[in-house]
Amino acid sequence: MCLGIPGQIIAISDPARQMGLAEISGVRREVSLAPVADRPLDRLVGEWVLIHVGFAMAVIDAAEAAATLEALRELGEAQEALDQMAEGDRALAASPAPAEGAA
Amino acid sequence: MRYVEEFRDPTKARALLKAIARSAETLGASRAAPIRIMEICGGHTHSIFRYGLDKLVHEGIEFIHGPGCPVCVLPRSRVDEAVALAERPGVIFTTFGDAMRVPGTSRSLLQAKAQGADVRTVYSPLDALELARRHPDREVIFFGLGFETTTPSTALSVQQAASEGLTNFSVFVNHITVPPPLKALLEDPHMLLDGFVGPGHVSMVIGTHPYDFIARDYGKPLVVAGFEPLDLLQSVLMVLKQIRDGRAEIENQYARVVPEHGNPVSLAAIEAVYEPRPSFEWRGLGEIDASGLRMREAFRAFDAEARFQVGYGAPQGRAQVPDPEGCACGQVMTGRMKPTACPQFGRGCTPDTPLGALMVSSEGACAAYWTYGGARVAAE
Numbered sequence: 001m002c003l004g005i006p007g008q009i010i011a012i013s014d015p016a017r018q019m020g021l022a023e024i025s026g027v028r029r030e031v032s033l034a035p036v037a038d039r040p041l042d043r044l045v046g047e048w049v050l051i052h053v054g055f056a057m058a059v060i061d062a063a064e065a066a067a068t069l070e071a072l073r074e075l076g077e078a079q080e081a082l083d084q085m086a087e088g089d090r091a092l093a094a095s096p097a098p099a100e101g102a103a
Numbered sequence: 104m105r106y107v108e109e110f111r112d113p114t115k116a117r118a119l120l121k122a123i124a125r126s127a128e129t130l131g132a133s134r135a136a137p138i139r140i141m142e143i144c145g146g147h148t149h150s151i152f153r154y155g156l157d158k159l160v161h162e163g164i165e166f167i168h169g170p171g172c173p174v175c176v177l178p179r180s181r182v183d184e185a186v187a188l189a190e191r192p193g194v195i196f197t198t199f200g201d202a203m204r205v206p207g208t209s210r211s212l213l214q215a216k217a218q219g220a221d222v223r224t225v226y227s228p229l230d231a232l233e234l235a236r237r238h239p240d241r242e243v244i245f246f247g248l249g250f251e252t253t254t255p256s257t258a259l260s261v262q263q264a265a266s267e268g269l270t271n272f273s274v275f276v277n278h279i280t281v282p283p284p285l286k287a288l289l290e291d292p293h294m295l296l297d298g299f300v301g302p303g304h305v306s307m308v309i310g311t312h313p314y315d316f317i318a319r320d321y322g323k324p325l326v327v328a329g330f331e332p333l334d335l336l337q338s339v340l341m342v343l344k345q346i347r348d349g350r351a352e353i354e355n356q357y358a359r360v361v362p363e364h365g366n367p368v369s370l371a372a373i374e375a376v377y378e379p380r381p382s383f384e385w386r387g388l389g390e391i392d393a394s395g396l397r398m399r400e401a402f403r404a405f406d407a408e409a410r411f412q413v414g415y416g417a418p419q420g421r422a423q424v425p426d427p428e429g430c431a432c433g434q435v436m437t438g439r440m441k442p443t444a445c446p447q448f449g450r451g452c453t454p455d456t457p458l459g460a461l462m463v464s465s466e467g468a469c470a471a472y473w474t475y476g477g478a479r480v481a482a483e
């Protein structure tokens with residue numbers, strides 16, 4: 001949980017809450033962009049960020065993202081992070097949102 | 104040298120290892136009188152063992168494993184309090200997976216769940232927040248764990264909950280800060296350290312200046328490091344160069360991710376939501392002054408301890424729970440003892456039957472020794 005995992009921001013999903021959709025090792029997940037929202041949100045689309053427990057904590061370049069991801073894979077931490085995301089999704093799936101929700 | 108083959112860039116690794124060996128020799132370091140470098144972060148401990156860096160570096164360099172695994176520092180009493188919260192009727196208790204198997208006095212969260220408590224593993228406090236939105240009739244508590252790297256995530260989640268007017272979300276706050284335990288270690292006359300490799304992802308949030316006191320007041324070098332093997336080797340070399348030149352500075356090896364002044368949004372959120380506790384209990388170390396955080400008055404409604412009167416929020420005070428018999432978690436966590444020197448290592452305490460969190464978390468020193476060092480250690 002202490003090591004972040006790189007992801008690429010592919011869309012802004014909820015500007016009011018500063019949320020964006022990130023692609024993390026092939027998995028899509030909504031993350032908070034608040035820590036890196038010191039610039040217009042739109043400009044984050046396409047950027048690589050280091051994601052810690054659902055929050056984009058730093059913008060990094062693509063080469064750094066690739067190197068970090070590879071190191072995380074070797075440490076087994078990339079899989080762990082993905083497992084934890086899946087686990088989080090399961091926890092939410094066990095409690096479906098009220099009808100209009102986009103779970 | 105079989106480990107070197109696994110590096111993405113073995114040539115660079117070899118060059119760094121050679122430079123480290125030269126510096127160590129110049130400094131007269133030997134196995135009997137090593138230069139002792141503490142890696143503070145559990146992620147670094149994991150990396151060092153995964154790549155066998157402790158065996159690859161010159162024998163005059165000794166890695167001392169520091170108190171940087173946030174699950175490991177929790178005393179049993181804290182786990183008991185988490186279990187008590189989780190077992191309250193109507194509660195959904197949410198936690199990072201790391202904390203599920205940490206033993207309390209009579210049970211872990213995992214065991215509490217097996218006995219019927221609604222404990223759910225989540226990836227992010229945002230998942231907990233979403234559960235609170237979906238279950239207005241339930242109390243959703245998040246187990247807030249971690250150093251400065253994860254503190255902003257709960258601070259921002261609490262601010263979000265406040266702005267939405269959510270009244271059924273709270274955090275059991277166990278956030279701790281890196282500098283106070285380091286100060287405690289530096290004050291300890293038995294703890295002889297020559298320098299530090301500092302946690303990169305913590306500094307991504309707090310920057311490098313909170314460590315200034317280590318160089319200024321204690322004359323020790325600290326190099327903030329990334330967690331890739333080449334990062335670690337380069338940082339060790341930077342520490343050695345400082346020692347050789349008679350310098351003590353805070354240097355940043357991980358500048359590609361760590362800004363000197365940290366992340367302003369995260370720091371502002373931490374500052375708005377949290378304040379230092381008078382003291383916080385660490386496993387094996389007891390209470391350390393101002394080493395933990397709690398919510399400020401304005402956010403007390405989101406503080407699970409205050410809300411449910413447990414732990415530091417209990418009117419009758421906290422229960423004192425001794426560490427398990429014969430366990431050396433505190434000693435190991437602070438680098439005073441190697442995991443293998445703990446009388447319980449591999450006997451009463453294994454990953455399947457852990458006595459302490461250091462054996463549970465992948466970032467714990469005991470688990471790292473067990474996973475990567477078992478055969479090696481046995482052969483020594």
Ligand code: SF4
Nearest residue numbers: 430432445452459469
């Ligand atoms: S071996 Fe077990 S009891 Fe001993 S220090 Fe490690 S975690 Fe604690």
